[in-house]
Amino acid sequence: MTDILQVLILGIALGGVYALMGSGLSLVFGVMRIVNLAHPILIIGGAYVAYWAFRLWGADPLATLPLAALILSATGILLYKLVFEKDAKSAKYSEMTVLLTFSVAMIAEGALGSAFTNTQRVTSPDYATDAIFIGDLFIPTGQVYAGAVSLAIIAALALFLKFSRFGYAIRATTQNREAAELMGVNVNFVGVVSFAIGVGLAGAAGSLISFVFSFFPGKHWEWIAVLMSLVVLGGMGSVLGTVVAAFALSVIAAFVGAWIGSTWSTMTFFLALFVILLVRPQGLFGERPELA
Amino acid sequence: MTAPLLEISGIEAGYGNGPSILEDAGLTVENEKIHCIIGPNGAGKSTLLKSICGMLKIRKGEVVFKGKRLNGMRPDQIIALGIAFVPQERALFPKMTVRENLRMGGYRMRDKNELERRVGEVMERFPILGEREKQHAGNLSGGQQQTLAMARTLISKPEIVMLDEPSLGLAPKIVSEMFSIVKMMAEGGITVLLVEQNARIGLQYADRGAVLDLGRTIFEGPAAEILEDPRIKRLYLGGGKAERKPL
Ligand SMILES: Nc1ncnc2c1ncn2[C@@H]1O[C@H](COP(=O)(O)OP(=O)(O)O)[C@@H](O)[C@H]1O
Ligand SMILES: [Mg+2]
Numbered sequence: 001m002t003d004i005l006q007v008l009i010l011g012i013a014l015g016g017v018y019a020l021m022g023s024g025l026s027l028v029f030g031v032m033r034i035v036n037l038a039h040p041i042l043i044i045g046g047a048y049v050a051y052w053a054f055r056l057w058g059a060d061p062l063a064t065l066p067l068a069a070l071i072l073s074a075t076g077i078l079l080y081k082l083v084f085e086k087d088a089k090s091a092k093y094s095e096m097t098v099l100l101t102f103s104v105a106m107i108a109e110g111a112l113g114s115a116f117t118n119t120q121r122v123t124s125p126d127y128a129t130d131a132i133f134i135g136d137l138f139i140p141t142g143q144v145y146a147g148a149v150s151l152a153i154i155a156a157l158a159l160f161l162k163f164s165r166f167g168y169a170i171r172a173t174t175q176n177r178e179a180a181e182l183m184g185v186n187v188n189f190v191g192v193v194s195f196a197i198g199v200g201l202a203g204a205a206g207s208l209i210s211f212v213f214s215f216f217p218g219k220h221w222e223w224i225a226v227l228m229s230l231v232v233l234g235g236m237g238s239v240l241g242t243v244v245a246a247f248a249l250s251v252i253a254a255f256v257g258a259w260i261g262s263t264w265s266t267m268t269f270f271l272a273l274f275v276i277l278l279v280r281p282q283g284l285f286g287e288r289p290e291l292a
Numbered sequence: 293m294t295a296p297l298l299e300i301s302g303i304e305a306g307y308g309n310g311p312s313i314l315e316d317a318g319l320t321v322e323n324e325k326i327h328c329i330i331g332p333n334g335a336g337k338s339t340l341l342k343s344i345c346g347m348l349k350i351r352k353g354e355v356v357f358k359g360k361r362l363n364g365m366r367p368d369q370i371i372a373l374g375i376a377f378v379p380q381e382r383a384l385f386p387k388m389t390v391r392e393n394l395r396m397g398g399y400r401m402r403d404k405n406e407l408e409r410r411v412g413e414v415m416e417r418f419p420i421l422g423e424r425e426k427q428h429a430g431n432l433s434g435g436q437q438q439t440l441a442m443a444r445t446l447i448s449k450p451e452i453v454m455l456d457e458p459s460l461g462l463a464p465k466i467v468s469e470m471f472s473i474v475k476m477m478a479e480g481g482i483t484v485l486l487v488e489q490n491a492r493i494g495l496q497y498a499d500r501g502a503v504l505d506l507g508r509t510i511f512e513g514p515a516a517e518i519l520e521d522p523r524i525k526r527l528y529l530g531g532g533k534a535e536r537k538p539l
Contacts, residue, residue, distance in 0.1 A: 179383030
């Protein structure tokens with residue numbers, strides 16, 4: 001019984017982090033129909049911000065999280081201006097962005113690798129090695145913090161989307177771009193800002209994973225499949241769907257890891273992606289069967 | 293006579309880099325009247341309305357609204373001038389509630405209290421929307437969706453409302469409800485520019501009409517005159533189903 005509870009708690013805490021990683025990706029896809037394969041390497045970019053702040057100044061990754069989010073947002077805007085703006089009107093836009101973001105991911109991986117080497121890194125604030133004991137339950141403090149902060153950020157995002165004027169514009173553009181324009185929404189501006197928010201969320205997620213997992217530039221390949229499985233299961237572009245999918249898959253992966261073996265834990269996401277695409281390509285909450 | 297509210301002259305337009313769909317389309321829309329554009333399927337009626345609000349590029353000719361040239365402006369900028377458009381697909385946000393859809397109608401408004409007041413007003417005027425304010429627009433019936441789309445234009449108090457086939461796919465009883473909304477709009481001082489497949493009904497409600505075919509305006513005048521013109525009658529208003537005959 002304790003075992004089950006233990007695994008469940010870890011699954012939920014990590015689920016929060018996955019949800020944060022996936023929500024930025026989902027937001028960008030929803031508004032701009034960009035499948036951003038560079039999202040995971042941008043998360044790793046955020047992790048490096050946390051890492052250097054920790055190494056140079058001993059700064060707590062939780063304290064430098066806003067800085068990582070901000071730096072990555074700015075990177076996002078730059079990326080958008082350089083790479084996506086020109087093609088936004090092209091008919092082959094969706095297909096193009098897959099190739100474009102793929103090459104951005106490769107270039108960024110190469111750049112990070114040559115700047116910071118491919119050594120495994122991790123930040124180690126005190127809480128990263130602490131644990132809370134409740135009875136027989138062993139709960140690593142770092143994962144709980146990461147999960148809780150992720151949930152707080154997601155909650156803030158959800159409130160912003162639901163109640164703010166700009167949130168209305170984002171949701172409207174996601175649901176019906178042409179109609180949003182006819183309500184007077186400047187959809188290009190909404191696109192840039194959403195991209196900046198999405199990549200900013202990647203930066204925030206990077207700060208959190210810096211003390212939960214060890215990372216190096218090449219690690220993003222593993223994340224791509226993990227995040228894709230969340231976004232596809234969640235119904236492509238539905239932020240809420242992505243969050244639910246993240247918790248579901250993370251808990252399943254935690255049990256697979258505990259009962260079958262930790263190598264199979266990551267496989268859960270890959271297998272899920274494959275099965276969802278075959279069985280229910282519209283995901284849990286999506287209505288449209290098309291993927292792009 | 294005062295200057296027309298909206299003047300479209302000799303426009304040529306098409307989708308992307310594709311061929312020109314409109315070749316020489318023109319229209320004079322006068323203040324506080326109901327205008328009805330008729331013409332066979334594929335004539336370019338929808339394309340004309342989309343060109344007016346900047347959804348596709350005008351290649352030649354111009355669109356002038358209250359003395360201002362609209363060519364090259366983005367849809368959100370054109371809408372801000374006081375032009376509302378309900379396209380054929382109705383342009384609702386399927387996963388937003390009825391109330392949220394109405395709020396989107398006043399997206400450009402800065403005064404939140406005033407927006408809520410107008411949303412409340414519209415829901416009072418259209419009780420069916422008030423009853424369903426918490427339902428997702430995607431779950432409404434066709435008639436309710438059309439009502440919502442038309443009612444939503446009232447939030448921003450536009451000067452001109454363009455409606456693309458408001459009767460499309462609706463039962464006859466519902467169709468007359470839609471036209472009574474059109475009439476109500478006009479009585480409230482809104483100029484209505486209507487595209488109607490159902491030419492006879494459309495023209496009966498309209499003050500003025502225009503016939504569009506193959507991307508060209510081939511006739512413009514009082515609606516009653518169009519209804520009586522024997523040639524137009526034969527080509528575009530023919531009785532029953534077999535309406536379309538080549539020129
Ligand atoms: N999105 C589009 N892209 C390319 N061609 C289009 C598009 N929409 C309509 N057309 C073409 O434009 C022509 C006129 O269509 P439309 O304006 O919808 O006619 P109507 O509303 O009078 O029935 C048709 O030949 C149609 O195939
Ligand atoms: Mg049409």
